[in-house]
Amino acid sequence: SQQGEEDPQALSIQEGENATMNCSYKTSINNLQWYRQNSGRGLVHLILIRSNEREKHSGRLRVTLDTSKKSSSLLITASRAADTASYFCALAGNTGKLIFGQGTTLQVKP
Amino acid sequence: NAGVTQTPKFQVLKTGQSMTLQCAQDMNHNSMYWYRQDPGMGLRLIYYSASEGTTDKGEVPNGYNVSRLNKREFSLRLESAAPSQTSVYFCASSDQDIRGYTFGSGTRLTVV
Numbered sequence: 001s002q003q004g005e006e007d008p009q010a011l012s013i014q015e016g017e018n019a020t021m022n023c024s025y026k027t028s029i030n031n032l033q034w035y036r037q038n039s040g041r042g043l044v045h046l047i048l049i050r051s052n053e054r055e056k057h058s059g060r061l062r063v064t065l066d067t068s069k070k071s072s073s074l075l076i077t078a079s080r081a082a083d084t085a086s087y088f089c090a091l092a093g094n095t096g097k098l099i100f101g102q103g104t105t106l107q108v109k110p
Numbered sequence: 111n112a113g114v115t116q117t118p119k120f121q122v123l124k125t126g127q128s129m130t131l132q133c134a135q136d137m138n139h140n141s142m143y144w145y146r147q148d149p150g151m152g153l154r155l156i157y158y159s160a161s162e163g164t165t166d167k168g169e170v171p172n173g174y175n176v177s178r179l180n181k182r183e184f185s186l187r188l189e190s191a192a193p194s195q196t197s198v199y200f201c202a203s204s205d206q207d208i209r210g211y212t213f214g215s216g217t218r219l220t221v222v
Binding site: 003033035041042043044045046048088090096097098099100101102103 | 151152204211213
């Protein structure tokens with residue numbers, strides 16, 4: 001399967017703590033993307049990292065990519081209750097199609 | 111901006127009935143996609159359209175057909191609904207990689 005494998009499946013932290021989610025994959029990729037999904041809603045694009053990039057930042061988000069290990073991580077710093085959601089990694093090959101992982105459910109307790 | 115609009119938001123069908131899920135985007139994107147989301151399965155690609163006039167199968171196309179009516183609209187049709195097609199269906203569109211996909215809010219379909 002080309003699907004990304006996400007770890008952990010569920011994560012519960014206190015407000016103010018950092019949250020780290022990991023995504024591993026087996027195929028070569030063009031880029032890797034992270035999405036957030038609030039309960040009952042559609043997915044929202046967070047950040048894209050290309051295969052020749054190692055790290056990207058967007059606000060409180062930091063994404064790393066290690067193509068030699070075929071893995072990526074999403075770090076959310078100083079988490080807030082509003083960050084409670086499911087987070088998905090998605091792999092893009094040369095065709096442009098995105099293949100999604102099963103997601104990590106993050107709960108941030110106030 | 112409306113982004114990606116899906117209709118209907120909810121639908122209950124009886125086994126064997128047919129229906130069409132509608133999707134429209136107003137961002138002038140070339141590519142459009144249909145995914146289904148089931149608990150614990152993430153999102154799985156049903157069909158996609160890389161540009162107006164073209165459609166291709168994704169991971170789970172069986173039981174579905176699609177039409178790229180024009181650049182804005184991409185519909186998904188269930189010819190004979192089955193309980194296994196109970197799911198949440200998402201339409202998405204994209205143009206430039208850097209912006210990722212824009213998703214609609216989904217259609218919750220129950221087949222009884």
